[in-house]
Structure formats: structure tokens, C-alpha cells
Amino acid sequence: MDWSLIIENSIKGFIGINAVYFAVAAIGLNVQFGFTGLLNFGQAGFMACGAYGLGMTAHYFGISMWWGIPIGIGFSVLLGFLMGIPTLRLRADYLAIVTIASAEIIRLVVRSVKFKTYFGGSDGINGFSDPFRKIGDDIGIVQANQYGFWPLRFTGRELWTLVVGWVVVAIVAYFVYLLMKSPWGRVLKAIREDEDAVRSLGKSVFSYKMQSLILGGAIGTMSGMIFALDRGSVQPDNYSRDVTFYILTALVLGGVAKVSGSIVGPMIFWGIFTFMDNFLRQVAKDPVHLGNFTIMKSTQVGQLNYMLIGLTLILLMVYRPQGVFGNRKEMAFDGH
């Protein structure tokens, strides 16, 4: 068993690019779900907005990649309005249905053959991220070089995306932290508790929910951009339902309605995930037998890992429902 490899990979999972783009998406989702109580099950759709905003610049518009940032955010604002206008006056469940459906519609449209000229179909879009890579090279984080020491060893390519990614996480987290400390955040938290009370005090609940949905979505869009830049490609199936639910899981793990929770949750999620994956792979290098019975083969590691993750989450929900950073006292007043 190669413990040094397991540890190295686990630490890289803990702070790696997966944790970064999950964290950004979770911060956005936290604005909607954690602070406002909006059930957005379509965060992957917002992420796709960002990824395709970047991808389409080179592929369809033929302009600089940097235009993709405002274009992607524009897409997400539009998507927020489309989702929110019909549903935000209704009960929370309707938003959940519409968001999950919208995200799927986006995925199916961008991967369709019919719109291949715009979105590249199921092949996705490649080769748009050179301007981003070039900056990394220019400031001295050369793509092909190796940096760091055990257990933190990265290629220049990985390191540059990580640096940018964590800077984005920090900026976005601070932005949301400031907002949630402000009277604006207070209105959102009050809406989460009781819409009618807020309405009776003269606040337009619809308008605040819309702002929350769009803001959270725009932050989710940035997550999609980071992911697309890291891969250097945009693939429609990277923005499917399960991404939304893993992000939601990571958020709950960290603790909802806490900015710190939405950063640490994804880190723990990917840390544990990578550790278990690596550990099980080492264990199952040779099939594990109990007598004549084969318990595990290396091809079954993936499935078992997901099962164990599920079990961990169940245990967490039973013994620490507020998540790692949540406030137990707040949870206590759930049933009035």
C-alpha cells in the first residue's frame, strides 16, 4: 500500500480544482438556498451559462475569450429571469421543479446536433483558453514545469488555475459575506423564515428573491468558467443534474447559511472522496477474497466509494444536521 501517494492525492483533492469550482458554485447556491430558502436545483444550468459564455467566444462569435466573462454572466442573468418570473410568486417547490428542468433543457439544447454551430454539440467546445494559459506562462507559472514539494506537487498548468480559482473563491466569499451582514442580507434571511411577515413590513419579497436567484446564479456561472478554463474545454455532460446535487451535498456538509461552510464543505467532500477512492484502489489492486468469495475487484472501487460517501452523509445528517460550520442554536428553532 502506497500511503505517500494516497496522502498526496487526498491533499490535492482537498485543495484541488474540483474543490475550487464546487466552492464557488456552493457559495452561489448558499445565497439562494441557505440564506433565502430558494430551492435551486439547477445550479448546473447556471454553470453551463458561464462555460458556454467562454466557449462560444472563440467557437461562434470569433472574439477574445475575455468577452466570455460578461457574456456568460449575461446568460446567467437572463436564465435567472426566465426561471424566476413564472415561479417566484409561487410556493418554493415550483422553483425546484422549474430549475431542475431548465438546467436539463440547457444541457440538451447545447448538446443537440441542430445547434452544433453555436454550441459544438456533444463534442463540446475546445481551444478557447489559450489567452488564460498565456497569462500564467507570462507571469512565470510555466505550464510544463513542476512546482512544489511532497505532498504538494503541481504542474504549472494546475498551479495557475488553482491560484486564480482560490482568488476567485476569496473574492466571491468576501462579497457574499459583506452582503449577508448588510440589511439586504437580513431581508433575505427573513424571507427564508416567513415571506408574509416580510411582505407585511413593506418589502417586495418577489424582487428580493429574484435578486438572490440571479446573484447566486451569476456566482455559479463563475464556477462554470473556472471549470471550463481548467479543462480547456466545455462538455455538455459536465453540467448534468448530478453536479447540482453533489454541490448541494457539499454545501450541506459544510453547513448552510454560513459562507465558511460553503468553502470548507466542498474541500471536505473532495478530500474524503479522493482519499477513499485512492485508498480503495490500493486495497483492491488484487481482488479481495473472503474464503472463496470475492468481496471487491478494482473495477468496483467507484461504486463502493459512492456507497461509502452516501453512508457518511447519512451519518452526518443524523449526528450533525447543521453541517460542520452550521449553528446548532439556529437549527433548534426549526419547528417554531
Place this chain on the structure above:
Amino acid sequence: MDIKASLSTATSAARLALAGVERTPGVIKQDAILTASGVRREFGGIVAVDVEHVEIQRGSITALIGPNGAGKTTLFNLLTGFDTPNTGSWSFNGRSMEKVASHKTAALGMVRTFQLTKSLTKLSVIENMRLGATDQKGEKWWNGLFGRVWKAQEASITERAEELLNRFTLGHMRDEYAGALSGGQRKLLEMARALMTNPTLVMLDEPMAGVNPALKQSLNEHIRGLRDQGMTVLFVEHDMDMVHDVSDWVIVMAEGRIIAEGTPEDISKNPAVIDAYLGTRQGQSLLEDE
């Protein structure tokens, strides 16, 4: 002593204004702050509210009473925009309110509380209070980012909130979660929070429900105090002692209609009211019943 004196002045002023008013349902008042005509709300086949005409006298405490299912709360919901009537028109301070969204009524000076208290349990008591203040700069997200834009206003809001909390004997609970308050304290908090909007008309839906007798007395004082400060109070209540104690005028609803109006003394002797409450004519005052 001054308070007592001014209280009685306010009482007599309100009583005086209503003294010459005829004791008939839907009667015209001298100076109405709220007027509603032909307001009708049906749920399926059931007519919940069918009010021909009603007016609320400015500067008075008006009680809205009636047996369960009389449509009192529904009328509240309609007047505050929380529900839409099938037909009808109503105006507040001379301004037609039919097309006004529920959240805008508070800005116009009309605030309500709820039968089931809506304390925001996961916010602290002081945050509940601050939420009530209208026109907050920091409630716009682009301002929220910059503390210096809203901090000064927040400080003055906090000061006003603390004053109100002390008045409602909740000062010591300032930093507790609202969820930690008792039922009666939540009623007080909700009323205090509503006052943060600086209303001219306060509509209280069963302010006494679940409040212990000791607290009831001070709640009565608070309600009189509101009128003393020039506000108009309209409240729904089942507690007949309270109705008799604080109200200047009583409106009685039954089966969606207004069946009687008058001073508390008139109402407790009104046979139609006794009928509505008890089904048969008992020939006895409701108050003597207790």
C-alpha cells in the same frame, strides 16, 4: 400622571367624534381613514366576506369582533392586499388600494400583524425589529456592500428599535433569537416590529391570543398608547374584556357581513350580536356572561 391625563383626553376625543354616529351597520364616519365598499370574497361556493360598506374612524381604536368563521381575518387579508376580493373597492387615506401590492401598503402607513405570530425565529429580537424599518439604504444590494453608506442609518434604526423594545418590556431579550421568546412575548415583538414601519393605521389580528392575563393589561396600555400618539388601531379579538376595555367603537361581523356597529356598551346589549354569538336570544349582556 401626565400620561393618564393625556390618555383620557385621547379617549374622550375619539369617543366624542363617534358619539353622534348612528349605530347602524356600514354607517358613515366623520373622518374615515379606511373605507371599503362592496367587498366580496368567495371561496368556492362559500361567501367568506360580503361587506356592503364600512368605515374606520381616524384616531380611534376600533374592534372587529364576531364568531369563528365570520370572515374577520379574511377581511384583514383583503384590505392589506394579502388576498384579492372577487369584487369591491377600498381606500386608505383617500387613496384607492385595489391595485396596491401587499408590500406597498406598509410604505403607505398601513401595517398589520398576524393571528399566528410570525416572529422570524432564527433572527435575533433586535434584527426582527430592524427589519421593520422602511426605506433602508442598505436593503439595496449594491449599497449593502459598503458599510459606510448604511451604517449611520442602521445606528438610528437600532436606537429607535431599542426604545420600542424597552417600551414593550423586551429590552432584556434584545440579542436572543426570537425563537427563544414565549408566545406572549412574540405577540409583543410582532406588534413592536410593526410599529417600526411608522404606521398611521395598525391592524392587529388577535393580539391577545395566547397572552397571559398579566401581560394583557400592559398590552391594553400599549394599544391605548398607540392611539395616544395619533395612530388608528383596528383589531380583531375574541377577548370581550379587552374589547370593552380599550375600544372606542366596535364592528360586529357574522357570516361575512357586518351586522352591527356601535360603542362597546351598545354592542354588548345588541340582540343581533347576542344572536350571532349564541345562536338563540339569551336576553343577557355578553359581558355579564363572564
